[in-house]
Amino acid sequence: MIEIEGITKRYDATTVVDDVSMLIEPRTIAVIVGTSGSGKTTLLRMINRLVEPTSGVIRLDGADNRSLPGYQLRRSIGYAIQGHGLFPHRTVAQNIGTVPVLLGWEAARIKRRVDELMTLYQLDPQAFGPRYPHELSGGQQQRVGVARALAAEPNVLLMDEPFGALDPIIRNKAQEDLLAIQKRFGTTIILVTHDMEEAVHMGDKIAVMDAGKLVQYAKPAEILAKPASAFVETLVGASEKPFRLLSLGRVRDAVETGAAEGEAIPDDASQRDALAELLWSGRPALPVKGADGRPLGRVTVDGLVKRAARPA
Amino acid sequence: MKEAGVKAWLPSLLRLVLVVLLIAFVTNPGWFEPLLKPLTENNAPAIYNQGSLLTLTLLHLRTVLIATVAATIVAVALAILVTRPAGVEFLPLSRSLVNIGQTFPPVAVLALAVPAVGFGEKPTLIALFLYGLLPIFENALTGLTTLPANVVEAARGAGMTGWQRLVKIELPLSAPIILGGIRLSVVISLATATIGSTVAARTLGEVIIAGLLSNNLAFVLQGGLIVAALAVLIYDGLSAIERYTARRMGQETA
Ligand SMILES: Nc1ncnc2c1ncn2[C@@H]1O[C@H](COP(=O)(O)OP(=O)(O)OP(=O)(O)O)[C@@H](O)[C@H]1O
Numbered sequence: 298m299i300e301i302e303g304i305t306k307r308y309d310a311t312t313v314v315d316d317v318s319m320l321i322e323p324r325t326i327a328v329i330v331g332t333s334g335s336g337k338t339t340l341l342r343m344i345n346r347l348v349e350p351t352s353g354v355i356r357l358d359g360a361d362n363r364s365l366p367g368y369q370l371r372r373s374i375g376y377a378i379q380g381h382g383l384f385p386h387r388t389v390a391q392n393i394g395t396v397p398v399l400l401g402w403e404a405a406r407i408k409r410r411v412d413e414l415m416t417l418y419q420l421d422p423q424a425f426g427p428r429y430p431h432e433l434s435g436g437q438q439q440r441v442g443v444a445r446a447l448a449a450e451p452n453v454l455l456m457d458e459p460f461g462a463l464d465p466i467i468r469n470k471a472q473e474d475l476l477a478i479q480k481r482f483g484t485t486i487i488l489v490t491h492d493m494e495e496a497v498h499m500g501d502k503i504a505v506m507d508a509g510k511l512v513q514y515a516k517p518a519e520i521l522a523k524p525a526s527a528f529v530e531t532l533v534g535a536s537e538k539p540f541r542l543l544s545l546g547r548v549r550d551a552v553e554t555g556a557a558e559g560e561a562i563p564d565d566a567s568q569r570d571a572l573a574e575l576l577w578s579g580r581p582a583l584p585v586k587g588a589d590g591r592p593l594g595r596v597t598v599d600g601l602v603k604r605a606a607r608p609a
Numbered sequence: 610m611k612e613a614g615v616k617a618w619l620p621s622l623l624r625l626v627l628v629v630l631l632i633a634f635v636t637n638p639g640w641f642e643p644l645l646k647p648l649t650e651n652n653a654p655a656i657y658n659q660g661s662l663l664t665l666t667l668l669h670l671r672t673v674l675i676a677t678v679a680a681t682i683v684a685v686a687l688a689i690l691v692t693r694p695a696g697v698e699f700l701p702l703s704r705s706l707v708n709i710g711q712t713f714p715p716v717a718v719l720a721l722a723v724p725a726v727g728f729g730e731k732p733t734l735i736a737l738f739l740y741g742l743l744p745i746f747e748n749a750l751t752g753l754t755t756l757p758a759n760v761v762e763a764a765r766g767a768g769m770t771g772w773q774r775l776v777k778i779e780l781p782l783s784a785p786i787i788l789g790g791i792r793l794s795v796v797i798s799l800a801t802a803t804i805g806s807t808v809a810a811r812t813l814g815e816v817i818i819a820g821l822l823s824n825n826l827a828f829v830l831q832g833g834l835i836v837a838a839l840a841v842l843i844y845d846g847l848s849a850i851e852r853y854t855a856r857r858m859g860q861e862t863a
């Protein structure tokens with residue numbers, strides 16, 4: 298659990314982060330969104346003390362983050378810096394192995410971990426391990442940056458726009474991988490992004506920042522349904538709201554009894570994908586199948602449209 | 610196509626020829642006597658005969674090496690010191706100290722050092738050391754202060770201590786620039802070391818001075834040529850190392 302209490306950061310007269318308090322439950326993902334310069338990176342960096350707050354306290358699992366020397370604290374927290382920040386004079390494998398080396402892992406264990414992460418991020422360890430960062434594409438560099446943050450299996454992971462340079466397909470894959478890793482290891486993640494779609498998809502909770510202040514911190518559905526201010530409303534994109542709301546729900550939660558013609562849609566697809574399929578194929582209903590292929594019922598345009606409406 | 614091929618290996622060939630000529634000249638200067646004979650008058654010797662050219666060359670290189678190593682250690686250490694948070698206030702002071710070392714003429718340093726440490730290699734080492742500090746210090750300072758902020762922050766974020774960052778990240782990343790400073794310093798020292806012979810340091814300056822004293826152009830020329838050849842080769846070698854380290858980091862080099 299991460300408790301941020303009354304954190305403020307001032308540079309001279311300007312307040313960059315202004316009295317922010319938030320609580321991040323263990324094994325959840327908190328996403329920070331906000332316009333450029335709103336203090337997202339600064340807030341993130343106060344958690345691993347790359348930036349020392351002017352006032353306020355941050356506790357990790359109950360312990361003040363100042364109770365350890367900064368470098369030891371940072372070895373226990375994964376950090377994917379904005380714009381990857383790979384070490385240009387070290388190979389991809391050495392970059393990924395940075396924190397395990399600092400922690401004194403055995404060479405064989407480091408190699409196993411590096412290979413595992415490279416395979417996960419679809420970088421062949423044989424081919425890419427010995428390369429230098431400048432010999433990689435921007436998207437590959439970014440994936441190496443994320444792999445480096447994950448290398449020592451940290452409990453807490455701070456990610457600053459980690460998927461910015463990825464194309465939609467790789468980005469989707471990277472998001473799914475991160476969710477899978479998060480589920481498997483129970484990592485607590487704080488992720489900064491500019492992409493509202495990503496925020497709604499990844500976040501258990503979304504924190505909206507504006508000019509250093511935390512203006513809303515709530516579950517995605519609530520942010521969409523009850524934006525705390527006009528600013529939040531603009532940020533989530535008024536015209537996108539119904540679709541974002543649908544993308545939060547699974548088909549299995551919208552199943553109605555009855556049958557329908559045509560190819561069935563899996564019950565774990567998002568309701569948004571189901572509506573898109575319905576509209577695109579011009580049909581009023583789609584059959585739904587379970588993971589085992591068993592028919593479960595159907596989803597209808599009418600049913601989904603009702604779900605996309607502003608919650609009462 | 611063929612021309613491009615020739616262009617590619619021509620520099621290497623020239624370097625090789627220069628190395629062979631240099632080694633041949635300092636080990637067997639007699640072979641070159643016919644070439645230098647026309648420069649002498651009154652049947653004076655064409656080849657330096659008051660000592661072995663090979664010994665003088667090695668002593669010359671030794672003097673330059675010692676001075677450069679010392680200057681590198683001090684200049685880099687100083688640059689590291691003044692780029693740490695605790696040392697920033699010494700930056701202006703160390704800058705001016707090092708600048709004085711450079712503006713003070715080496716001849717004057719020799720003149721001042723002789724009464725203090727006596728004749729021989731020592732005053733020369735002091736002059737070369739002081740003269741070599743500035744280029745290395747300035748380059749090390751540039752290297753350490755222009756590191757990509759993102760990379761240094763990533764090192765901090767990974768949990769490296771100040772010392773680990775310096776050794777694993779900052780110094781390796783500024784190595785090409787520091788090497789550039791060392792290269793300049795070595796070349797200046799190679800030339801400047803010749804004046805050490807005025808205070809009885811055993812360098813190739815001995816050959817040149819002997820030539821000047823006896824009006825023997827052949828001596829002056831062979832002393833000068835050996836120093837020039839050494840400078841060219843060492844400059845070239847260090848440039849190659851610099852390019853190699855820079856290329857590994859994906860930096861463009863001219
Ligand atoms: N070291 C510093 N000294 C002075 N001002 C700073 C410093 N670091 C950040 N700032 C200022 O603090 C504000 C917030 O910066 P921050 O990097 O946290 O923004 P951000 O929300 O991450 O923006 P972006 O989305 O562009 O990454 C900016 O106005 C920035 O100029």
Ligand SMILES: [Mg+2]
Pocket residue numbers: 337338339379457
């Ligand atoms: Mg930022």
